[in-house]
Structure formats: C-alpha cells, structure tokens
Amino acid sequence: MLNAVNDVSFTVSAGEILGLVGESGSGKTVTGFSIMGLVDPPGRIAGGRILFKGRDLVGLPENEMRRLRGARIAMIFQDPMMTLNPVLRIETQMVEAVRAHADVSADEALARARNALGRVGIPSPDERLKAYPHQFSGGMRQRVAIATALINKPDLIIADEPTTALDVTIQGQILFEVQKLCCETGTALIWITHDLSVVASLADRVCVMYAGKIVEEGSVDAILDRPAHPYTHGLIGSVPSRNHKGTPLAQIPGVMPSMLDLPGGCSFRPRCARADRACETPPGVDEIGDGRRVRCVHPLVGAPA
Amino acid sequence: MTVFIVRRLIQSAIVLFAMSLIVFIGVYAIGNPVEIFLSGDADQAERERVIATLGLDRPLWEQYWLFIEGAARGDLGNSFVHNRPALQLIIERMPATMELALAAMALAIVFGIPLGMYAGFRPHSALGRGIMAGSILGFSLPTFWVGLMLIMIFAVELGWLPSTGRGQTANVFGIATSLATRDGLVHVLLPAFNLALFKLSLVIRLARAGVRENMLMDYVKFARAKGLSMRRVVFVHVLKNILIPIVTVLGLELGSVIAFSVVTETIFAWPGMGKLIIDSINHLDRPVIVAYLLVTVTLFIVINLVVDVLYSVLDPRVRLADVKG
Numbered sequence A: 001m002l003n004a005v006n007d008v009s010f011t012v013s014a015g016e017i018l019g020l021v022g023e024s025g026s027g028k029t030v031t032g033f034s035i036m037g038l039v040d041p042p043g044r045i046a047g048g049r050i051l052f053k054g055r056d057l058v059g060l061p062e063n064e065m066r067r068l069r070g071a072r073i074a075m076i077f078q079d080p081m082m083t084l085n086p087v088l089r090i091e092t093q094m095v096e097a098v099r100a101h102a103d104v105s106a107d108e109a110l111a112r113a114r115n116a117l118g119r120v121g122i123p124s125p126d127e128r129l130k131a132y133p134h135q136f137s138g139g140m141r142q143r144v145a146i147a148t149a150l151i152n153k154p155d156l157i158i159a160d161e162p163t164t165a166l167d168v169t170i171q172g173q174i175l176f177e178v179q180k181l182c183c184e185t186g187t188a189l190i191w192i193t194h195d196l197s198v199v200a201s202l203a204d205r206v207c208v209m210y211a212g213k214i215v216e217e218g219s220v221d222a223i224l225d226r227p228a229h230p231y232t233h234g235l236i237g238s239v240p241s242r243n244h245k246g247t248p249l250a251q252i253p254g255v256m257p258s259m260l261d262l263p264g265g266c267s268f269r270p271r272c273a274r275a276d277r278a279c280e281t282p283p284g285v286d287e288i289g290d291g292r293r294v295r296c297v298h299p300l301v302g303a304p305a
Numbered sequence B: 001m002t003v004f005i006v007r008r009l010i011q012s013a014i015v016l017f018a019m020s021l022i023v024f025i026g027v028y029a030i031g032n033p034v035e036i037f038l039s040g041d042a043d044q045a046e047r048e049r050v051i052a053t054l055g056l057d058r059p060l061w062e063q064y065w066l067f068i069e070g071a072a073r074g075d076l077g078n079s080f081v082h083n084r085p086a087l088q089l090i091i092e093r094m095p096a097t098m099e100l101a102l103a104a105m106a107l108a109i110v111f112g113i114p115l116g117m118y119a120g121f122r123p124h125s126a127l128g129r130g131i132m133a134g135s136i137l138g139f140s141l142p143t144f145w146v147g148l149m150l151i152m153i154f155a156v157e158l159g160w161l162p163s164t165g166r167g168q169t170a171n172v173f174g175i176a177t178s179l180a181t182r183d184g185l186v187h188v189l190l191p192a193f194n195l196a197l198f199k200l201s202l203v204i205r206l207a208r209a210g211v212r213e214n215m216l217m218d219y220v221k222f223a224r225a226k227g228l229s230m231r232r233v234v235f236v237h238v239l240k241n242i243l244i245p246i247v248t249v250l251g252l253e254l255g256s257v258i259a260f261s262v263v264t265e266t267i268f269a270w271p272g273m274g275k276l277i278i279d280s281i282n283h284l285d286r287p288v289i290v291a292y293l294l295v296t297v298t299l300f301i302v303i304n305l306v307v308d309v310l311y312s313v314l315d316p317r318v319r320l321a322d323v324k325g
Helices: A028-036 A062-068 A090-099 A106-119 A125-129 A138-150 A168-185 A196-202 A220-225 A230-237 B002-030 B044-054 B060-072 B086-121 B126-140 B143-157 B182-215 B218-225 B230-259 B262-267 B273-282 B286-314
Strands: A017-021 A073-076 A156-160 A188-193 A205-210 A213-219 B170-172 B175-177
Touching (some): A028 A073, A090 A106, A188 A196, A205 A230, A213 A220, A213 A230, B086 B126, B086 B175, B086 B182, B086 B273, B086 B286, B126 B182, B143 B182, B182 B230, B230 B286
Parallel strands (some): A017 A188, A017 A205, A073 A156
Antiparallel strands (some): A205 A213, B170 B175
16 A cells, blocks of 8 residues: 555645645645545545544545535646536536536526636636637636636635646736635635745745655745755755856755655655654654644754753 | 538549549449340340440440539439439438448447446446457457347347348338338347447447546546536536547448448348449449449548538537638
C-alpha cells in the first residue's frame, strides 16, 4: 500500500482562505479529492476523519456524499480546457448543477446560472449560456467553472491550482474575483497551489505540504516572513522575484522522493542542509506560537521547548 | 453549411464520372457476354445480329460515350438478361436490401452500445470479459458460416424462425417492406442478425474504448464534483461523447452493409440487390453490373454526406461551414 497522503490535519473556518502549498506530487490534489470523496479506485481513504460542519465525511454513503458535492462543497479544477464537457452547452452544464440539488424549474435554474456567470464577470451571460466550451478562451472557461462551483452557494470551495493554466493577467483577475466572492458570501476556500506568490496575495493561512505530509502551518504573513521549516524556507528562496538580478536562482537541491521509496525519518532529510542524526526519527508536530505548527526537529524559528 | 453541401455535390459528380469509367473498362475486360447468351448452334449471321443489337460491335470509347449520353438522361442501359432498364431492376430490389441493412444496424446499435458500455465500466468482471470474447468471435467468424449455423439452429433444429425469403410485406409510403408485418419481421430477424454480427462487435469495441477513455477525463470528475448522479454522468456526459466515434464509423459501415450484404442475401435467399449483382456477374450482364456499382457509389456519397451533417450536430466543435477545401 502506498500512502499518497498521510497524517494531514488542518482546519478551515467559514470565510477563511487556506493556501495548500507544495511541489508536484506532494499530495495536495489527493487531499482535495479526498475531501470531495472523489478518490479514484483503486485509491481509497484508509483511515482518519474529514469533519465538515461537525459531520464525518469518511464512510458517508455515496448518495449523501453526492448531495454534499457541488451543493455544500464545490471544487474547481486545474485545467479549464478539460473540465467542461465539450459536447454540452454551458447552459446544460450549469443548469444540471442546480437541478442536481434543488427541485427548481428549468427557468429558475437558468436564472441562477445567468446570475452566477454575471458574478464572475462574464459579459452578456445570456448569449454565453447558449455557447459550447470550445467557443471560450481558457480564462473564460475557468470563470464558467468557478461560476458553476459557486452556483449553489457552497460553504467550502476547493480550488485545485485553478489559475496555473492561465496567463498572468487573467490569473490576477480571477484571484481578485474569487477573493471578493468568498468575502461577500462567507465561503471557506482551500486554494491548492505550488505558487507562493499566489498564496501571498490571497490566503489567510498556509499549509505547506511535502511528500504527503503537512510540514508547516501558520498565518500567511508569519510563514512568508519567518518560515520555520527548512523546506518552506527553500521554497520562498526559490521564488524568482525575491532573488537579486545577476545572482543564480536559489534552489532546493535534489528532487522530492518517490512516494514508493520515502527515506526513513524526516522525508525532507536528504535535501536539507540542517539535517543530522536527530532527523532519522520521524519528527512530530510542534506548536511554535501564533497558531503556528511545524514538523521539524531543527526549525528556523521558535525552537521547540 | 449550404456551401459545404454544394461543394460536396460537385466532388461527388467527379467521383461518379471516374467510377463509371473504371467500371466500364473493367467490365469490358472480364469477357464477352455474347458467348453466354448464344446457344452453341447459332450461326454467324445470328451472332452478328445479337452483337449489333447489344451495341458490342462498336469500339470501347464509342460504347462508353453512348453510355454516358444515356446516363445523362437517367438511362443506364437495358439488362441483357431481363431486357428491362438496369436501374429499374436495381431500384426494385433496393427496399429489400435497405430494410435488411437498417435492421442489422439497429440491432448493432441497440445491443452494441449497452454491451460495450457495460464492458467499459466493468472491464474485469466476468460479464465484461465475456462480452469482449464474444466480440472477437463476431469479428473473426466468417459471415457465411455463421449464417449457415443460424439456419441450422434456429430454422432446422428449433424451428423457431423461417430460414429464407422476405415473408409477408406491406406497403409503407408506397414501398413494400417486411418491417411492417409480423411475418416479415420474423423473416428479417435471422439475416439481420447475421449481417449485424460484425458491426455489433465493432460497436461494442468502440463503446468500450470510449467509456474507458472518457471516464478518466476531467470533465467526468468535474461533473461528479457538481454532485450529479452517476446515471446522469454516464448517460448524458459520457454517452454523448462516445457517440461521436460510433456515429462516424457506423455511418461509413452502413454503406458497406448495403453494398456487401451479398453473402447474407445469398444464404438467406433474400431478394435484394446483393443477390441481383451475383446473378448479373454470373451472366456478364454488363449494364446491371455498371448500374449497380454506380448506385452503390451514390449511396456511399449520400451516406457520407449525412454522416458529416450528423457529426456536426453531435459535436459542436465541428461546424461544416468552416470546413475549407
């Protein structure tokens, strides 16, 4: 058995934006899909709890999970070119999202779809509803996907790198709009990304994931200014804009280990400058004040008592 | 769309012309039909008279020119054997072949898509594997053998279904069809299944591959993340996507089913075009052979056009007016 995600624990409150940061393969997406109950077989949730408003989602019957999905917990995917069904009109795909959860007339569902498209800044929604996905640009498609996620006014949105596939100007607009929408509606948001600059401008709190585990958690300001985990420090150091012109870009040596072949003890140990004998036993999670937690024997700030 | 269709019609005319030339020369090369018509004791005078009546004494290019001239007026020549217009003979036989082909296609679609989709969703189940094994048999068993076996089992041993003929026909819009009577339907069942077997296997494979491919797509996951029921995801989202390749392939195959139902028609003594062409080839009945091939080419052209239009209806990304050249 392979543990793609292990020992991950975090909370998101209403209206809060949590950034889930990590490299490719660190388990961010699997975490998102686990919350949605959409882990593809043969993958499964082997243990643990996922509490949503006090209710455990693990082991919930498929039918009840289906009723939560899209209604109370919505998800936005990474590649907007792939998430919409190419052969169905936008209208069909949005109306079905409404009618899967609410017993409303087709007209009412259509009105909600129009409304949702308007909220994400799509001009002349009536015309757009009749269109097919291929008639939209990537940015527009992602807006449609976001509008579809928002349509039932969910309590939690899981956004899996939704701006990664978009160009920077569109990325900025979408970030701004999502932030505004969450603020207005009190929706909690889990924003999965590998891009620290996105997190910096968007999130309230950050969880940094490495090799299927959360290695550091805290408020966005604290983590970006004073990272405690050497991995977080390395990530921040490798953001191009933070480096001076002419100096080589700082990078974390090595690559993330394969989940099939994790080193014993701390998974980051082989790549870490601070590693020593003490790192050969798996580190526990330490509270280091300010609601910050870190999974490291030698944190850069707030050494454990 | 109109531009597309007009352009296609012009292309079709060129194809028909080229086809007629090839067929004409080809049939000319096969042999001299006069040897078959004349009894051995016919004298030279009678022989020359027959040759002159059939127009076989003229050079090939002149024969072809006369043929084209006639074809422009809608006259593809008279059958040497039946001494009636060849086109008329073919059109008389067409409904029988058409109904057989349509019945076969209907069987292939009605059974093929659900079976293939099941095999796609449960590829490792016993039934899923069984369906795929069956489709391999459908592909590889020769039509004539399966036809004979069907007759042996269902007509001879069990006596459930009749083995030959069209049965009772009824007129629908002036066309005699056996699909409109109970007796006719009973008659069409065996030959249609025989003809459908290959297409059925094809549809099963296409549907299975389509399901397996599409279920991994992000749009399926997104549809599920919207909280849609599995039923809606499968029967609306996935089905509409897998129909695109199925419609394309089946459209093309419909032409071949009509054109090459020869074997099935021969085994089940089905009075269609296929049986006519076999008889005509045996008698070197040139006008019928040429006319049959031209009708078949026309059918292919029409079917392809319909498939293209249908395709654009199913797949919004294809808009025919935009097609260049």
